[in-house]
Every structure is written in structure tokens, then in C-alpha cells.
Amino acid sequence: MLIDDLAAGLPADRLVRDPDVVGSFAHDEAEWAPYALPAVVVRPHTAEEVQAVVRACLEHRTPLVTRGAGTGLSGGANAVDGCVVLVTDRLTAIKEIDERERYAVVEPGVVNGDLRAACAGRGLWYPPDPASSPWSTIGGNVATNAGGVCCVKYGVTRDYVLGLQVVTGTGELVRLGRRTAKGVAGYDLTGLMVGSEGTLGVITEITVRLRPARAAERTVAGYFDTTVAAGQAAAAVAARGVLPSALELVDRHCLAAVDQWKNMGLSADANVVLLARTDSPGALGEHEAAEILDCFEQAGATWAAQSTDQAEADALFAARRLAYPALERLGPLLTEDVCVPTQAVPEMLARIDAAGRRHGVHIANVAHIGDGNLHPLLVTPAGDESARKNAQAAFEDIISDALDLGGTVTGEHGVGLLKQPGLARELGDGVLAMHRAVKHALDPHHILNPGKVFPEGTPA
């Protein structure tokens, strides 16, 4: 029996069988996606223990779902019936930070914020900063190719992953990638693993590229009456060729929810707030801040200014980061993650408003608006099945609109379970067939997070 084999191959404290605890690992933060109870939860302490778990699952043809902190928003870490859930919360070593070569080697369970703090102490910077950075893990960030606030200038997780150690779908422990600045030795299997949501291998170690710590940022804030006007301001910034180090949207629903929770004394004067930053040094930074301010004013900001109060600016960014958990306290959230071309952002925001009105759904908005990545949050009263159906209908409409405008169904959260219908429409049959072929090649027994990202079916 699987559990006996796992117990025989691992120290006793690695297995969790208490039903209450097992139940707490049944799903991530995508409350809308289906999930089941795992047969058992395992918490390996080493790569070799991870390998033992994969081999036991192979032996018994048991599905294996790997998860970090469970902060995913698409159901990618939701358990499937009778599966093993492998939790990385005992794999938390920062093994190495090389200041001269500027890379770090970490285990997958290291929390994003902990790595960033460790780097900051050495004058280094790990840029990817999802809103979940105080809780989410580097392993989970890699599995979903997480984005964040600074991506608009500095790129996403994939841009920082140099190498991985992985247990493959055939139970081998291998190293992919490199530690050098450049390298083209064979296929980019490292990049293929990034964003594959645990369906192609189980990550046991990650080597990330670091940057030198950067200069202090300047903040520009603007208030707008509508999301569309704010979208026009963001599109104007992109069109001028200014590269802000952050360009975020947060609306008054989110600010109110955060304020209600944390009593931060946030302004309620604006319907929509845009928060921009530039980290360019000296005169260039001044010039960029002035350009951004001009874009805000031209687009009809009711108020806009370069912040002279660092504490106030930090509070606004903190509120942006807390928007999701704050709203989640008010009822189940269905979270979109569409990404559209920057010039299509105003139209996309108008269509989101229209979808909310059409289906009678309350939609709050936060967005990494500088790269067109929008997170309309569809809020429903708990237990209201009719509201839930309306929200689902609005969700599908928003996805259609994003595809219609040349966008994608997921900018940074991953496909998981929630975005599979949209994914099939975005990719088409030919590209889905390639996905199935690659999945079958690297996970021939289909044990790795089966049913996630796309329905597997039979490879062509």
C-alpha cells in the first residue's frame, strides 16, 4: 500500500495523516475550484526524500500534488482524489548567496520575502515581488512564473531562474540550467519547468539570478474618477516610452476593505488611485516622474502629485499588497488575471465595468496596470449560489473580452483549474496537442499534478 511504502522510506514525522491537518492542505486560495481530500500529506526535508516520494507515487501510480504556501489563486495546488500532497514547508534553506556572481541557491519552501530580506542584507536584490511575497514561496513562484509590482520594468520569475534541481516524472533527481550569466547548452528545460505548475517535475532547489540593490524610488500618485481614465493615464505612460519601476491601480473598494481591516487611515477621496514609481537615478528619475505626472494630469486626474511623504507612499503600496486578503474577508472572491496590450487597457477596463453591470456583480479592481495585467476581483456574498453563478458568467465574459483585445487569460497567476476553458480558447488545438505531447514525454505515467493547466487526454 502506498502509505506503508512512504512510511517505510521516510522518517516518521514526514507523514501527516491527521484528517484535520490533511484537510487543511486540500486546496489553495482559489475557493471556486474543485478539490478533493488527499490520501496523505508528506513534508520531506531533503531532495532525496522528495525523490523517494515521487518513486513511491510512480510505483503505485498515485497522483502527486506539490504545494508551497498555498497562496495560489487558480487552483493549481488543489488536491485530486486520493493523491499525495507534497508540502515544501520543511525545505526552507537559503543554501548560498554569491555576492560576486550575484545568484542565490534556495530550497523551494523559502518564502519570497525572506529571500528578498537576506539579499538586501548583502546589497543585492531579488526583484520578483508578487503581492503574496510575505507568505508565498520561491518554489510556488517558480511553478506559476509569478509576477509582481516591479515586473513592469524588471520582468517576471522566469527572467531570474538560472537553474533548478528537479525530480523528474520518471523519478530521477537532475540538475537543469546553469550558474553562468549565459548558456545555450541544450533545450531550455529550466524555462519549461518555470510556470508548469508542478505538472512536469518536482522542484527541489532553485538558483536565482540577483541584481545589485537599487537606488531609492520616487513615487507619483494620482486620483481618478473612473478606472477607464486611470487606464488612459497608464496607456499614455507606456506610449511615451517611460519605464516606471511600478505602475499600480487600486480602487476605492480595495482601499476601503484594507482600511476597514487595518485602520491605515487611507484616503477615500478618490474612486481610483494610480501609484507609480521610478527608480532611475538623478535627473532621469526626475524627468520620468515629471512625465508620469503629466500623463496623469492629461488623462484627467482629479489630483496628482509626486509624493514628498515616503510613509504615505509606502502605506498606499502596502494597501495595494493587502487588497486581496482584505477583500477575501468580505466573501468568496473570483480573481481574474487577464493581461492585455497596454493601449487596450482603457477599453478592457470599460468592458470589465460593463460585465459587472450586465451580470449584477460587484467588481473591485487592482492591477499591475503598467503591463496591462488586470485583476478584477469578483466579490460574492458567502452562500449566495445565484450571485456565484452571475460571477462565473461575468468571469467568462471578461476572459472573452481579454482574448478579443489580443490579451491572455492569465498574466501571472497560472492556469490551474479556473482558467482551463479560457486556455483552450487562447491556445487552440494544435498548441494544446504540443502541450499534451510534452507532458507525456516528461511525465509518462501522468502522476504529476494531473488534470492541472489543461485536460490531458491522450497525446496525439
Added chain:
Amino acid sequence: MLIDDLAAGLPADRLVRDPDVVGSFAHDEAEWAPYALPAVVVRPHTAEEVQAVVRACLEHRTPLVTRGAGTGLSGGANAVDGCVVLVTDRLTAIKEIDERERYAVVEPGVVNGDLRAACAGRGLWYPPDPASSPWSTIGGNVATNAGGVCCVKYGVTRDYVLGLQVVTGTGELVRLGRRTAKGVAGYDLTGLMVGSEGTLGVITEITVRLRPARAAERTVAGYFDTTVAAGQAAAAVAARGVLPSALELVDRHCLAAVDQWKNMGLSADANVVLLARTDSPGALGEHEAAEILDCFEQAGATWAAQSTDQAEADALFAARRLAYPALERLGPLLTEDVCVPTQAVPEMLARIDAAGRRHGVHIANVAHIGDGNLHPLLVTPAGDESARKNAQAAFEDIISDALDLGGTVTGEHGVGLLKQPGLARELGDGVLAMHRAVKHALDPHHILNPGKVFPEGTPA
């Protein structure tokens, strides 16, 4: 018969059967790698014609070798016996440059320098700049994940490819990737195609990300007595956290060869020249130039200065770019492309010197030294078989040294044929098995550039 089928499916001028012309497409610039005569050369004008060629090859199980300008240095585009060579030199349209979203859509045969010039005319910049940029094509750059001078700060080709249109190994014409700033919809098949050297699909269109045009660069030059001293200077720049926009090494053998060819009046006062640039604006740029200068002087430069003569600085960079073709005029070249950690550069340069002495081989050096990517050029007199054997032995020793120092066998040129033994050592059996599985998944009939990158064998 294959050629009859090709002739039936394509306009007459697409097929080239004249033996002299066919022979001119038998290999790229890797003169040391084996090649054979193609059965026929095809020059399709559209993606649909490319698809027709792939389907004919599938029908007849005939190998298909795709090539751009043939400037490859690893034999990746060398013909295999009886193959079809597909040349992209009729697929040269720049289809779109979007100034606001900052992307370009091009056919694979567009020359790198032509795209850069077209972008410059719109205030935009396509960064990847291999030394071959006046001749090499974007399709070839994508197939090898080409690097270049500015990579040390701005990354390589993969960092700029947003999307591809590809004819798959099953003859489907599909679109991969996106045009938005971010996106995680499914596996990164775009990134997987980049650097796969034509073994996983035939690229028919490329969407590349662009950057806003940048400010003028400052140049710092330094003369050194030895490559090792120059390597210490480069390692010091990296260790200080300065990010130059170029950091190149070129030795007097290369300068002399260029001068002999082009009469540029280059200085012969130095054994080794380091060329650094910074494009940071204002005071930061001044600071970085001063830091670089200090690193050069601390490492024992016999002369170093920030250039006040833009024409002289440009001439030195032009000489760097011409080093390969200039040396190639003097006899067959065996070109290394090892990449090591920046702090290991001085030791690697010492080992390159030692390998040359040990085997009696004349080695000239150019290097993208800022990211540890070294190009020792092993020069042999034409027709001297014993010198050729010695060069091959030195080549293998240098690869061993690079692996020993934590490096890779190829930083930017690709594996092709020349680096296959080194690749097998670098990756190991488990990772090679993954390569074979992915290759078999996407090219199930093994018609796409077979035998390149790694020996195929049977997938596990």
C-alpha cells in the same frame, strides 16, 4: 519522389537544384564539422510554403535542415546526407513595428542589423547584437539564442522573443507565445523553441520585444599585458556591482588581423584591450565609468582612459566585431564559446593560454568578458592535418577546463555538431534523456535537423 512532390507544391523558382548553388548551402561557418550535400535547396516565400516543405519531408521521411545566413559557428546548419535545406532568405519582411506596445513582428530571414536600423528610425531598440549582426538573421539568432555585446546588461535573444509562428514536427502551422507584456498561459513553448537549433520546429514568424532607444554610451578602454590581467579587471567590475552596457576583450592577434584586412590604423601598443561601455545617464554613468577605470588601473592596466574620441571608440568596437572574419581569412578557425562564472575568468584565461602552449596551437582571444563568455579562436594553417589535430585536442581541454570551473560549453553559439561531446558531459544522462523525450514528443518522425544538438538514439 520528394523533389517531384516539392516541385508540384511550390512555384518553380522556390527549388534550387544547380549543384554549385546547392553546394554553397551545405554548411555554415563551422568548417571543422562534418557536412554532406543536400538533395535540394528550397527558398519558400510564405509560412504556407514552409508548411508544404515540412509536409513533403514528413511524407518522405526526409531530413529538413533550416538555415538563415549560415553564420553559425557550431555546424548547426550543416546539411545531412540527402536532406532538404530550407533557406529563409526570401522571408525578409518586417511585418510590423508597434511603437506604443514596443514589439516588432518579422519573418525569420530579416537580418539582425536591418531590424535594428528599422527600430532606431522609430526611437526603439532591439538589443541582441551578435558580432554577426550585419549578416545574421533573426531566425538564426532565435534558433541559437544568440547573444552579443550588450547582453552583459540587457540579456540574450530569448529575453526578447515574445511569440513565434512555427511549423511543427507534425506539419501544423501554429502560434506560440503572446504580444502582451506578461503571460503564463501554458508551457513556455516559445522559450523551448528558442535555442533549439531547428530541431523542434521551423520558425516562420517572430514577435520580439523592443526597448526605448537609449542614451549615448561612455567608453572606457584599457590596455593590458596579459589576458589574465584583463580578466582580473573584468572580474573586479562584476564584483563591484557595476553593470556595464558592454565589456569586451580583444587581443593583439585579432587587432592585427583586422588592421591587415581593413587598414583601420588600430593601435598595436597593447597585447590585450578591454573595451567597456556604460549607458547609464548623467551622474550614474559618470560614476560607473570612473569605477570601471579604477578596476582597470587596479588590475595593472598599462594604459586606461575614458575615451573622449567617439570615432576612435567606435573603431575599436568595430574591430571587435570584425575579429572573427578577419582571422578566418588567415586559415581555418576552431571557435570556442565557453562561459564561466565572472570570478573564474582570470583562471579560465590562464588555462586557455596553457592549453595553447601545451598543444602548440596559436590561440587568439576575443570575449564578452563581462559575462564570462570567452571565444578563444584556435587558428591553424590551411591543410595542416597535424595542426588540426593539435587544435582539436586543445579545444577539448578548454571545454574540460570550463566545466571544471563551473561553466558551460556554449554561452551563445549553440551546440550544433562541434559541442556535442562537451554537452553530454555537461548535462549527464538523466538530462539528455529528457532532451530525447522532448525531441521525440515534438518531432515524432525525427525529420527536423536530425543529429544536431545531441545524438538522438531512442527515447527512454
